[in-house]
Amino acid sequence: MEASHQRKAIGEFLRRRRTSLSPKQLGLPEGYTRRRTPGLRREEVAQLADVSLTWYTWLEQGRDVAASPEVLDRLAAALHLTPAEREYLYALAGRYASLGRDLSAYQLSPAFVQLVNNTPYPFFVIGPENRLIAWNAVASELLTDFSELPPENMQMLWLAFLQPEFRTKIVNWEQSTKVALSFYRKLYDRSADQPWYTKLIGELKERSKEFAEWWPLHEVADKNGLQVEIEHTSMGRLAFEIITFTQINDLENLMCCIYMPLPDTQTAEKLAAWHQANRTKTRI
Template sequence: MTTMLQEPRAVAAPVTADDVRRGELAAFLRSRRERVSPEQAGLPRGPRRRTPGLRREEVAHLAAVGVTWYTWLEQARDIKVSPQVLDAIARALQLDRSERSHLFALANAVDPVPENDCPGVSADLRMMLEQLEPFPACVQNSRYDLLAYNRTYSVLLGDLDRLPPEERNCMWLAFTNAEVRATLCDLEETTRAMAARFRASMADHLGEPAWERFLAKLLAASPEFRMFWARHEVAPITSPRLRSHRHPAVGELRFNFTGLWTGPHPGGRMLTLTPADQATRERLDRLSALARSGGV
């Protein structure tokens, strides 16, 4: 009996996470391209058009990239793509904010024009802040911008409404505003911890222009921040905290901080300061009454 030897079969390479991501990116680009009509893109339709939406060469033209390169992108080829090119493609395909975020996530790239971490504060959240009186409360994004706050929180730090919007940031106030710094009983411990939490948050936003500009602004304005930043200390933003404030009208106030995320983390967060002792509870009532009367 003659034994037939079979040729060994080639073993297919395993599918990697990058393969899956490139495939999803290619399918997403094709679906978005087919959705945009030539008229929407400001292009003539021309005769004998069979392709739904835009052609590949039209997207490449609108994004100012090579046709072959864009074709490879839609074919899930393993090629490098810069954030600037992705930005141009997103504009050519008229992607909305959610679609744009999805595009950059699939490309494993950092968006050079990222969405605000917490673009707005709803009327319901503002109502909650008011109902928390006399407890100080605010809503801030992951960069510590103050997006909304109640009366007691404002007067606790002086008068936030007097400040221009670009200065209403907890990090900026703690390191550069003399009036706010005077309210912090444990100034060095508090600012050091804030710098450590900011560094931990910054890791999720490396390369984002808004974060990089704010970091540069802090480094230029505060020698104290530069010193803490050079230590590379990190602390979780959710770490429990007890903080004491000193107010000229009512005296020392000791608070426990509670942070509640208002959406996906990292994003908007509602921060509530609750009294750590009975004396603080009584002084908060006085502070809130002064705020309502305009006496602070």
């Protein structure tokens, strides 16, 4: 979407949301004069969001004005936006919304869980703040038992650099992790002003010499096409291409990663034999 169209969409969205609210809903006085238009006045929204009337008017008019995450948060609160509406506003403004919700309560639909469970190859679902929120049993089998990890270590970038089993089981760890880091940077750098991002990057710089060396290079890349080789104790060498796609729901864009076996490597056959001997379960 072009910038001018985005600005117009922001203005139309804010105007629609403003006119759908009544002063009574927000505890504001109705006033003595009859309102010529339904909903809140611009000056009331500006007051509630602690912004100037001129700035807010320009925003509704689609003018080229910048809105910081803090201002967007105040506008979202003033207009009583739902989580989906709030994230839509952030997307139009070219920002990532700070979540402000308990990630432990994040739930996938039963059908989505079944999809993860029934996929015969390693399947990861990455949610808000780069956190791993779902995986299947074969993913745990090949890399690490994710259910045993503490919640604070469930960010995929943290796992890639600081989880020992990732480094030992992925044969081409250095090459694949450099590409994964470049993809991460492309996807998440818009969150650089958020506390979770600052904390994660700071810890990785301090604890991983590879991260400290690669991060300043500021490389960005796509992840599709990335191939990884995994050494398993009983199945031997396995070769995959990581297929990445997004699943959009009402709360967040979920990033899904499937490790697809490479042809002519016997990887698919080895996994089929493993499934015959093990009952797979999705762990969330």
